[in-house]
Amino acid sequence: MEEFITMKDMCHIYAAHDGNQVTALDNINLSIYSGEFIAIIGTNGSGKSTLAKHLNALLIPSSGQCHVNGLDTTDPANLWAVRQVVGMVFQNPDNQIVATVVEEDVAFGPENLGVQPGEINVRVTEALNVVDMEEYRYHSPHLLSGGQKQRVAIAGVLAMRSNCLVLDEPTAMLDPKGRQEVLSTVRQLHQEKKITVVYITHFMEEAVVADRVIVMNSGKVVMEGLPAQIFSQVKRLKELGLDVPVAAEMSYRLRQHNINIPEGIITDEELVMAICP
Amino acid sequence: MSIILENINYVYMAKTPYEKTAIKNINIEIKHGEFVGIIGHTGSGKSTLLQHLNGLLKPTSGMVSVDGQDINLNGEDAQRAKRSVGMVFQYPEHQLFEETVYDDIAFGPRNIGIKEDEVEARVKKAMDFVGLDYDQFAKRTPFQLSGGQMRRVAIAGVIALEPAYLILDEPSAGLDPRGRDEIFGQIIKLYKNTGITVVLVSHNMEDVARMANRLIVMNGGEISLDGSPIEIFRDCQAELKEAGVDVPPLTLLMNKFNQCGLDVDHTVIAMDAAVETILAAVRRR
Numbered sequence: 001m002e003e004f005i006t007m008k009d010m011c012h013i014y015a016a017h018d019g020n021q022v023t024a025l026d027n028i029n030l031s032i033y034s035g036e037f038i039a040i041i042g043t044n045g046s047g048k049s050t051l052a053k054h055l056n057a058l059l060i061p062s063s064g065q066c067h068v069n070g071l072d073t074t075d076p077a078n079l080w081a082v083r084q085v086v087g088m089v090f091q092n093p094d095n096q097i098v099a100t101v102v103e104e105d106v107a108f109g110p111e112n113l114g115v116q117p118g119e120i121n122v123r124v125t126e127a128l129n130v131v132d133m134e135e136y137r138y139h140s141p142h143l144l145s146g147g148q149k150q151r152v153a154i155a156g157v158l159a160m161r162s163n164c165l166v167l168d169e170p171t172a173m174l175d176p177k178g179r180q181e182v183l184s185t186v187r188q189l190h191q192e193k194k195i196t197v198v199y200i201t202h203f204m205e206e207a208v209v210a211d212r213v214i215v216m217n218s219g220k221v222v223m224e225g226l227p228a229q230i231f232s233q234v235k236r237l238k239e240l241g242l243d244v245p246v247a248a249e250m251s252y253r254l255r256q257h258n259i260n261i262p263e264g265i266i267t268d269e270e271l272v273m274a275i276c277p
Numbered sequence: 278m279s280i281i282l283e284n285i286n287y288v289y290m291a292k293t294p295y296e297k298t299a300i301k302n303i304n305i306e307i308k309h310g311e312f313v314g315i316i317g318h319t320g321s322g323k324s325t326l327l328q329h330l331n332g333l334l335k336p337t338s339g340m341v342s343v344d345g346q347d348i349n350l351n352g353e354d355a356q357r358a359k360r361s362v363g364m365v366f367q368y369p370e371h372q373l374f375e376e377t378v379y380d381d382i383a384f385g386p387r388n389i390g391i392k393e394d395e396v397e398a399r400v401k402k403a404m405d406f407v408g409l410d411y412d413q414f415a416k417r418t419p420f421q422l423s424g425g426q427m428r429r430v431a432i433a434g435v436i437a438l439e440p441a442y443l444i445l446d447e448p449s450a451g452l453d454p455r456g457r458d459e460i461f462g463q464i465i466k467l468y469k470n471t472g473i474t475v476v477l478v479s480h481n482m483e484d485v486a487r488m489a490n491r492l493i494v495m496n497g498g499e500i501s502l503d504g505s506p507i508e509i510f511r512d513c514q515a516e517l518k519e520a521g522v523d524v525p526p527l528t529l530l531m532n533k534f535n536q537c538g539l540d541v542d543h544t545v546i547a548m549d550a551a552v553e554t555i556l557a558a559v560r561r562r
Contacts, residue, residue: 016421042453043453043454043455043456044423044424044425044452044453044456045423091451145319145320146319169451172450172451173450173451175318175319175480176318176480176521176522176523177318177319177521178319202451202452202453202454205526241453241454241455242453242454242455243454245526246526246527246530246548247530249548250530250548250551250552250555253548253552254552254555254556257552257556259556259559268526268529268530268533269533271530272530272533272534272537275534275539275555275559276534276537276538276539
């Protein structure tokens with residue numbers, strides 16, 4: 001796979017209220033490949049959101065580099081090109097809806113890019129269809145549910161023809177149904193449209209569906225691998241203050257009681273198969 | 278000593294095209310010393326119900342009484358009754374506004390006319406309860422704390438009012454697993470040490486199951502289930518699904534074991550008990 005985003009020795013340092021320097025990102029070396037679905041997990045304050053904001057140049061590295069689609073984000077001339085290819089969806093649905101009608105909100109991005117009206121119309125229709133919100137096209141966003149608002153925000157990114165979607169805890173404020181809607185929309189975009197996805201979450205059952213999981217702690221990438229490799233390290237994750245999927249924890253506990261269960265089990269189905277073949 | 282809701286109905290935007298009955302025919306008594314969990318999906322009426330418990334909303338019809346006092350009457354007695362119900366809203370850290378942590382927590386007690394030395398004692402006690410070190414945090418601005426710390430400041434502000442009833446709306450939303458465990462640990466500690474009555478609203482059935490001794494499930498503005506969490510999980514999984522609340526991941530796993538013929542007790546709530554029942558079932562084979 002082709003490298004889409006490359007972070008090299010990337011640091012982000014800011015001054016705290018007491019004048020001390022806080023290292024939010026400490027020497028990040030990470031590549032994200034085209035078409036990949038990456039999940040980033042870590043406790044509050046581990047640097048996940050700071051990292052995400054570097055991916056579309058909302059923040060630029062204090063030292064080191066971040067290249068997006070070959071463009072250096074520290075060069076101001078690249079700013080708009082970077083932001084066109086990488087779209088962000090944030091945690092709070094109410095903080096990112098700008099218009100009073102759904103279709104206008106989705107059209108906001110392409111309008112800013114100077115896309116012709118006819119083309120905007122085509123893109124809005126397509127984007128709303130993809131996130132299954134076409135029937136709400138003329139609705140007022142503030143009357144939508146949280147999950148619906150997040151899907152409108154995702155449509156806004158699609159309408160810009162971004163090929164990378166960065167979602168920073170998009171489901172944290174949603175109920176179980178809303179969470180399901182958002183996650184299945186993201187998975188569908190990844191599978192059908194080959195969109196590169198960077199998905200930050202506290203919900204481990206969401207991270208399980210990613211191609212690769214990155215674990216952050218104190219501004220560093222401390223673990224990286226397939227979901228099965230990461231989530232089978234139950235003890236390590238708990239030490240980092242993180243949860244594991246219930247199947248992974250159960251496998252770990254049963255193994256301690258000498259029940260023979262293969263390594264790398266992270267879903268209920270795998271565990272049930274292992275115990276009742 | 279209890280909060281009693283009698284035949285409560287609440288209609289939003291009555292006599293307009295948007296008229297909507299948010300809750301109907303609610304009859305419950307929340308007794309002193311209970312730990313009540315309320316679950317239900319978005320739009321099921323949970324928040325509307327909560328806002329009736331301290332008079333933020335007046336019922337369209339019906340009566341709310343706290344310790345025998347109708348709280349929707351005018352007068353000093355109704356005021357006092359309402360004040361005994363402390364409310365922690367969703368994302369309470371958004372409501373912090375004072376310059377220091379101390380002043381923010383002290384705002385409520387000062388507002389009800391408590392003397393400054395007593396205010397100080399209450400702030401200290403409240404900070405201790407939520408696990409914030411007084412010397413380290415009291416003089417800091419609340420706005421540069423972490424999300425979990427800000428939320429604890431907000432909860433301390435309600436605890437400093439020393440309510441007899443503590444209502445919490447999704448207190449763990451947006452926190453990481455460690456932050457969530459800390460907040461819940463403090464709520465349980467407060468409940469055990471002071472005998473405060475707790476009403477906790479959550480989407481997360483697992484949390485409610487672990488802590489509450491009574492569970493109320495809302496669906497379509499009505500109470501669809503009311504009982505002990507263990508009984509409800511054991512007997513009413515179909516109704517829970519119908520109410521749109523998610524069954525705890527552990528329960529889902531145990532159900533899958535049952536379906537493939539492993540004879541485990543699928544009503545267990547705790548990991549330890551689940552491990553035991555699986556081990557027993559495997560050894561029986």
